[in-house]
Amino acid sequence: MNPQIITVSEFIGIINETLGFAYPQVVVEGEVSSFKVNQGKFVFFDLKDDANVMNCFMMVHQLKLPIEDGMKIRVTGSPKVTRYSKFSLTVRSIELAGEGELRRAMALLKAKLEAEGLFDEARKRTLPPFPTRIGLITSGTSAAYSDFIKILGERWGGVEVLLADVSVQGTAAPDQIIGAIEYFNELRSPVDVVVLIRGGGSLEDLIAFSTEPVARAVAASRTPIVVGVGHEIDVSLADYAADVRAATPTDAARLVVPDRTELGARVGHSTVRLDSGMQQIVERRLGSIDRSIQRLERYLTGPRERIEQLGLALPLAAGRLTETRSTSLQALERVMRSFDPSRTLERGYAIVRSGSTILRDPKTAKTGETLVIQLARGRLDAEAKGPHSS
Numbered sequence: 001m002n003p004q005i006i007t008v009s010e011f012i013g014i015i016n017e018t019l020g021f022a023y024p025q026v027v028v029e030g031e032v033s034s035f036k037v038n039q040g041k042f043v044f045f046d047l048k049d050d051a052n053v054m055n056c057f058m059m060v061h062q063l064k065l066p067i068e069d070g071m072k073i074r075v076t077g078s079p080k081v082t083r084y085s086k087f088s089l090t091v092r093s094i095e096l097a098g099e100g101e102l103r104r105a106m107a108l109l110k111a112k113l114e115a116e117g118l119f120d121e122a123r124k125r126t127l128p129p130f131p132t133r134i135g136l137i138t139s140g141t142s143a144a145y146s147d148f149i150k151i152l153g154e155r156w157g158g159v160e161v162l163l164a165d166v167s168v169q170g171t172a173a174p175d176q177i178i179g180a181i182e183y184f185n186e187l188r189s190p191v192d193v194v195v196l197i198r199g200g201g202s203l204e205d206l207i208a209f210s211t212e213p214v215a216r217a218v219a220a221s222r223t224p225i226v227v228g229v230g231h232e233i234d235v236s237l238a239d240y241a242a243d244v245r246a247a248t249p250t251d252a253a254r255l256v257v258p259d260r261t262e263l264g265a266r267v268g269h270s271t272v273r274l275d276s277g278m279q280q281i282v283e284r285r286l287g288s289i290d291r292s293i294q295r296l297e298r299y300l301t302g303p304r305e306r307i308e309q310l311g312l313a314l315p316l317a318a319g320r321l322t323e324t325r326s327t328s329l330q331a332l333e334r335v336m337r338s339f340d341p342s343r344t345l346e347r348g349y350a351i352v353r354s355g356s357t358i359l360r361d362p363k364t365a366k367t368g369e370t371l372v373i374q375l376a377r378g379r380l381d382a383e384a385k386g387p388h389s390s
Contacts, residue, residue, distance in 0.1 A: 012081050019079045028054070028089065029074045029097055032067055047075060047089070058091035064174055064211040065096060066108045072097040076171075093171050095204075102203050106210050110237055113212070118219045119240040125224045127244055131192035131256060133160045135184035135223070137177060140165035144199040144249035151253035156260055162191060168198040173208035178217040185222045193256055194225040196238065197249035201230060209236035218242050228252035345376035 006014070030047035037043050043058045045067070056075060067073060077091040096102045113119065134152075138145050140163055152159060164180035167173040177196065184194050196218065198209070208214060209229045218225055219241040227238045228246030239245040246252035341351070351374035352359045359365055365384040373380040 008085075009083075012083065012085065015081050019081070023079055025076060025078060025092075026089070027074055027076050029072070030054070032071045032073055033069050035067060035069050043091075047073070055086065055088040056091050057088055058094075062092060063094065064213060065094065065105045065207070066112065066212070067094065067096075067105065068108065071101050071104065073101065095171075096207070099203050102207055102210075106237065109210070109212055109215070110240065113215055113219075113237065113241070118215065123219075124243045127224050127226065127256065128192045129258065131159060133162065133189070133191040134256060135162050135164065135180075135187075135191035135194040137164045137166055137180040137184075137194065137196045138198055138249070139168050142168070142199055144197045147250045148195070148197060148253045151250050152257060155254065156257035159257060167208075169201070169205050169208060174211045174214050177208065177214050181217045181221055181225070191223060194221060194223050195228070195252050195256060196225065196242070197228045197246070197252050198230065199249060200234065203234075206230050206234060206236055209238040211237075214238055215241045226252050226255060342376065345374070348376075350375050 028047060030049050033046045033048055033053070035043075035045040037060055041060050043060050043063055045056050047054045047056050056077070058077070074095045074097050075089065075091045076093045076095075077089045080088055080090050082088055096105050110119075117123070136145070136148065138148070145163070149161065152161070162184070164183060166176035166180050168177075181194065181196075184191050196209075198206070206229055209227070215237040218227060218238045221243075224243045226244045226246055227236070227242035228249045228251055229236045229239060230248075232247040232251075235245075244255055246255050345351070353372045353374065354365055354369060357364075359371070365371060367384055369384045371382045371384055373382055
């Protein structure tokens with residue numbers, strides 16, 4: 001039987017089909033070496049143990065956590081022979097093997113994001129004091145969800161909660177969390193605050209909240225965001241990126257809404273203080289008015305006394321003035337009477353007129369002219385005979 005002759009490419013294709021059928025997905029654990037990123041898109045590294053080395057390839061967008069040489073990781077991928085007959089593992093996801101490696105990766109990523117200013121306090125916003133719509137991102141079947149809703153109702157009623165039910169653990173969790181943040185930021189009727197929570201767990205359980213894409217999505221949220229992950233001692237990178245970090249999911253509920261009982265007590269206390277303050281202000285104002293009135297009365301005392309003195313002196317002055325004016329008037333009347341022509345006529349004098357002209361010189365009279373002689377009790381007509389010397 002003659003063997004079938006195939007090309008190199010056909011043989012490599014058969015090997016890859018066989019590998020794909022036998023090992024469609026494998027999880028391999030080893031130590032990273034020769035890690036590098038080419039063209040900002042392609043990730044190459046070797047995975048080794050004590051005896052062997054295997055080449056690995058993946059796209060940079062699939063790299064959720066920073067890795068470096070010496071880290072122990074678990075990769076999920078598919079084996080493949082390349083066109084250059086080089087065996088490689090095409091990686092789809094990476095998990096850090098062991099808590100020490102997780103903490104190491106988190107420290108690297110935290111330093112990177114911190115250097116970019118992603119955690120700066122200056123860029124963080126305050127929460128609205130009385131939210132009416134809350135966007136909640138968590139697992140809808142978790143204890144964290146139940147605790148949050150319970151505390152929310154006990155503290156403050158009437159709040160609308162929109163739930164984005166996501167995975168909070170595993171390889172699918174980061175993308176679902178990011179999608180939920182984007183969803184709440186793009187709502188036509190926006191929520192007042194976004195809350196991202198999950199209950200406690202190991203560092204590996206909580207690693208989704210410390211991936212770079214999730215931390216960046218939290219920092220980029222246009223709506224103020226609160227993150228409460230794990231227990232009080234657990235701190236994720238999403239906590240650092242959030243506007244407000246809550247110690248636990250129940251603490252997140254306490255931070256997001258006020259306590260109606262506490263607020264009522266504060267309002268009552270403020271009302272008492274306001275009443276007391278207003279009373280003190282009124283009393284101070286009344287005291288100030290009284291003092292002003294007293295100063296005004298003291299200021300007006302002198303003028304009032306002067307007015308009273310003038311009131312007493314005015315009638316006397318008016319009487320003296322009237323008496324003086326009366327005496328002057330009488331003297332004036334006597335002078336005027338002395339110039340009265342009728343009184344002169346009474347003494348035997350007469351006024352002689354020629355027409356309408358009063359004669360003062362007999363030479364002005366013409367002979368035969370009719371003259372009118374005005375006496376005290378009538379008049380006489382006379383005829384001029386000619387002037388005579390006196």
